[in-house]
Amino acid sequence: MLALVRHHMIGSLLMGPGGSEYVSLETAIALKKAGFEVYLDSLGVRTFDKLVSLSEFYGLSYEEISDIGLGYPDEKVDIVINTSGDVLSGRSQVVYLHYPSFLEVNTYYPAVKGFARALGNLYSLLNSLFFPLYIKYTRVFIANSSLTAWFFNKVYGVEPVIVYPPVNLDDIIGEEPLGFKDRDPRILIISRFSPEKNLEKAVSIGKIVKERKLNMEIVIAGSFSEMNGWYLKKIINEIEENNLGDIVTLRLNISRKELVKLYKTSLLYVHLTPMEHFGISIVESMAAGTPTIIPRNSGAWIDIVGGNPEISLPYSDLNELIEHVVRITKDEELWRKISFNARLKSLSFSRYRYHEEISNIVRKLV
Numbered sequence: 389m390l391a392l393v394r395h396h397m398i399g400s401l402l403m404g405p406g407g408s409e410y411v412s413l414e415t416a417i418a419l420k421k422a423g424f425e426v427y428l429d430s431l432g433v434r435t436f437d438k439l440v441s442l443s444e445f446y447g448l449s450y451e452e453i454s455d456i457g458l459g460y461p462d463e464k465v466d467i468v469i470n471t472s473g474d475v476l477s478g479r480s481q482v483v484y485l486h487y488p489s490f491l492e493v494n495t496y497y498p499a500v501k502g503f504a505r506a507l508g509n510l511y512s513l514l515n516s517l518f519f520p521l522y523i524k525y526t527r528v529f530i531a532n533s534s535l536t537a538w539f540f541n542k543v544y545g546v547e548p549v550i551v552y553p554p555v556n557l558d559d560i561i562g563e564e565p566l567g568f569k570d571r572d573p574r575i576l577i578i579s580r581f582s583p584e585k586n587l588e589k590a591v592s593i594g595k596i597v598k599e600r601k602l603n604m605e606i607v608i609a610g611s612f613s614e615m616n617g618w619y620l621k622k623i624i625n626e627i628e629e630n631n632l633g634d635i636v637t638l639r640l641n642i643s644r645k646e647l648v649k650l651y652k653t654s655l656l657y658v659h660l661t662p663m664e665h666f667g668i669s670i671v672e673s674m675a676a677g678t679p680t681i682i683p684r685n686s687g688a689w690i691d692i693v694g695g696n697p698e699i700s701l702p703y704s705d706l707n708e709l710i711e712h713v714v715r716i717t718k719d720e721e722l723w724r725k726i727s728f729n730a731r732l733k734s735l736s737f738s739r740y741r742y743h744e745e746i747s748n749i750v751r752k753l754v
Contacts, residue, residue: 389754391424392465394477396431406580406611407553407668408486410446411532412471414554415484417452418743419469419750427457427465434458445611447556447644467754469746474511475518481527481753485536485548486665519544527753530746533666533687549749552691554742555671557734559648565677565731566652568720573604575713576654576678578647578669579661581612581640583619589660589706591623594632596710604717609639609650651676655723656713664688671737674700674730679723681712692737699729 395412412430420426433439436458443453468480523544531537531548541547575593579585590608597604612620620638627636639646651657657673659682664670667688673680674692682688684702693699701716703709716723 389424389466390427390461390463391419391750392427392429392461392468393419394429394468394470394480395433395472396429396474396476396478407666408472409442410556410668411484411486411553413443413446413448413453414739414742415469415471415746416456417448418746420452420455421743422747422751424750425457426455427459427461429458429460445644447559447648467750469750475515475522479522479525481525482530482750483522483526483528484530484532484551485540486532528749530749533691535663535687535690536665550691551742551745551749552737553666553668554739555668555675555734555737557672557675557738559644560651560672560675561731561735565727568655568723568727571655571678572653573717574650574654574656575604575606576650576657576673577606577608577660578650578657578673579608579610581608581610581620581623581638582616584661586660586662587619587623588626590636591626591630591632592706593658593710593713594627594636595630596706597635598630598632600710600714602714602717604635604655604713606636607639607650607654608636609642609647612640648676651678654678655717656681658709658713659683659686659688662686667692670700671734675734677727677731679716679726679730681709681716693730693733696729698725699733700726 393412393416395409409432412428416426416428433442439453439456439458440450469482469484470477470480471484473483473485523546529540529546529548530551531540532553534550537548537550577590579587581587587608590606594606597606627633651673657678657680659667659670659680662683662685664683664686667686670680670682670688670692680700681703682700684704689695689702701712703712
């Protein structure tokens with residue numbers, strides 16, 4: 389049986405790799421493990437070297453991706469899985485929805501403004517025009533979270549199956565996490581350097597850290613594309629204008645090994661993106677035993693932690709976020725409780741759980 393995994397999001401090319409690219413790789417790996425011959429047709433992965441590079445970025449092994457074909461195969465395809473969740477990947481029997489791409493961009497990325505918002509709304513208009521045709525052809529819609537499923541059901545009256553994204557815990561969960569006193573006084577933020585991620589908020593946090601003389605540094609780490617050079621420059625200028633160079637540090641395109649080290653040694657993890665649909669980096673941080681502070685208006689609060697403040701602390705505004713930072717850095721017992729609960733909860737989101745769930749859905753269709 390031949391399976392084609394398609395991923396044609398333009399955002400991947402413009403802004404750098406993110407969660408949806410990772411899901412496309414893991415979907416191909418899952419179907420390969422299930423006995424399918426698998427091809428990956430992706431705008432961002434045209435050569436095998438690129439496939440290897442991307443798999444290393446996500447901490448995947450060479451053996452897992454070595455037999456995956458690239459492009460559109462010559463022979464007849466038995467099933468197509470669209471892992472970008474938009475119309476650019478063409479018609480398919482299975483569509484994995486990462487976010488409601490058919491709605492105006494400020495609905496799910498309120499931080500986006502200016503030209504980026506105009507471009508996003510054009511993309512959304514394209515999706516809204518063609519999604520009704522997809523509904524007739526697609527046999528299974530999958531949503532990455534309750535939040536995404538709610539939007540889709542509200543607009544189209546279709547109830548997607550919810551399958552949480554895969555999370556690579558293999559290189560994080562293997563050893564006992566560092567304790568409170570062994571951690572670096574660091575607030576970690578993992579994010580792609582692009583405008584929808586709301587990274588300006590990190591500068592605001594840095595200003596408060598400086599004003600209150602808190603002994604904390606802030607590290608923002610993640611993928612960066614030259615197409616977002618203007619946005620990076622804006623963040624750097626704001627850091628310099630507020631004399632925060634000794635507090636806020638940017639780490640661009642770091643290796644998976646460096647990323648995991650940051651997870652394991654940071655005292656706290658803060659997620660900045662409002663209306664986050666899921667949040668793979670949140671789960672990775674939890675697996676490292678690093679307490680997280682996340683937006684209350686997010687799929688992460690609903691699906692990852694189940695609205696439980698003993699697993700993660702939620703915030704609705706900057707003041708509440710800072711109060712959580714102060715509280716948890718001064719209360720070692722609270723830190724330990726959240727660290728333990730978060731690490732335990734993270735296990736339910738492993739990549740192997742995703743492999744099994746996505747393979748079962750595809751098997752039933754073919």
